[in-house]
Amino acid sequence: MIIVMKAGAAKKEKDEVLKRIKELGYTPHVIHGTTRDVIGAVGDERGKLVLQSLESMHGVESVVPILQPYKLASTEVKKEPSHVRIADGVVIGGDQVVVMAGPCSVESEAQIMESARAVKAAGAHILRGGAFKPRTSPYSFQGLEEDGLKLLAKARAETGLPVVTEVINPETVDLVASYADILQIGARNSQNFALLKKVGQCGKPVLLKRGMAMTIQEFLMSAEYIMSEGNQGVILCERGIRTFETATRNTLDLSAIPVLKRKTHLPVVIDPSHGTGDHHYVAAMSFAAVAAGADGLIVEVHPDPEHASSDGPQSLKPKKFAAMMEKLKLFANAADRTL
Known part of the structure; x- marks a missing residue:
């Protein structure tokens, strides 16, 4: 159920509603x-009646069931778009298209520092890089x-x-959260419910990736696990x-945006980058995503992708990333956004 408070409702009135929700055996979430x-009562x-x-x-205006x-x-609970604040001047979901960029894996100090400087110079807002890497093969580089x-x-x-970086199990959530600004949940872990609950308790923003065989509803139910904590x-x-299709690594579902x-x-x-698996297609899909209404991009950039420990073929070189960022401004402007 959604409990809609009246405009200007006093704090005491809200506190009384929260107390009563708990007494009825529900968990309140204030939006x-x-x-x-x-107030969402979950x-x-x-027994929701x-x-x-x-x-x-x-102080209560109405009580409405969530379908x-x-x-x-759900937009039934909150009509206006949410803005997730990452740091001073970096907000995802607002007017600015936020770009996260960097290598798939952190390989060395020289590699990550060169990558960070390059993406910063090109206009990226957040540095991405994997310290813990869940890989299909147990023999591949694990981070x-x-x-x-x-x-x-x-x-x-x-x-x-x-910094945004991936966390792969509940036991390392606190460790990763002590270093990262955003915790990433990868596609393989998008229905790891113990992990979703744990990141829901840590208080840091979470970048939740869609599983490779997930429906939109399943995707949103995974988000619900995090939010319910x-x-x-x-x-x-x-x-x-x-x-x-085998021409690309995956099929990037841009229709998911609207x-x-x-x-x-x-x-x-x-x-x-993961959506196509090929650096030749990354710029075009980035432009299309912004045109379709995406709030941000996460792009793999590596100074030497030919020798990358993971995902080299889909990583842009810094020069190509800078050129993409320059052209991306045109698409952001066309979508009434900034970059």
């Missing part, structure tokens, strides 16, 4: 709107782990770029789904 607050569907009694409480299975992520996190922190200290800072990331924009208030980011 702050531009003119009034909305719990056992079978008892929440109708809240309509008689002071979608994903409650907190530098905490040493990689330390190198990302060093790159942030020099360039001022916030109290973390509203969820950023959705479309990174391509698995189809019968669909998600209609169904959820959460910001939507596109990953054209």
Whole structure:
């Protein structure tokens, strides 16, 4: 159920509503709107009619059932788009198209520092880089782990770029959160519910990637796992789904952008690198994503992709990334956004 508070409702009135929701056996989640607050009451569907009694409480305007299975992520709960603040001047979901860029894996200090300087100079807003790498083969490079996190922190200290990096199991969430500004949940872990709950409790923004065989509803239900633990800072990331097509690594589902924009208030980011698996197609898909309404991009950039430890074929060289960023401004302007 959604409990819509009256405009100007007093804090005491909100506190009384929150207390009553808990007494009825539900978990309250406060969503702050531009003119009034909305409280989502989440719990056992079978007894939700008892929440109708809240309509008689002071400060309550109405009590409305949520029809979608994903409650907190739904536009039924929050009509206006959510803005996820990452750092001073970096907000995902606002007027600015936010670009995250960097190598798939942190390989060495020289590599990540060169990458960070290059993407910063080209206009990127956030540095990406993997310290923990879940790989299809157990024999592939698995990442530098905490040493990689330390190198990302060093790159942030020099360039001022916030850091997004992947977390792959619940046991390392606190460790990764102590270094990163955004925790990334990869496609393979998008239905790792123990991990989703843990990142929901950590308080850091979460970049949630869509699983390679996930429906939109399943994707939003995964976001709901994070939000139900109290973390509203969820950023959705479309990174391509698995189809019968073999010309690209995945099939980048750009139609997911307008669909998600209609169904959820959460910001939507596109990953054209994993979506295509080929650096030749990354720029074109980036332009198309911004034109379709994406709030951001996450792009792989490597100073020497021919010798990259992972995903070299889909990584842009710094010069090509800079050229893409320059042209991307035109698409952002056409979409009434900034870069």
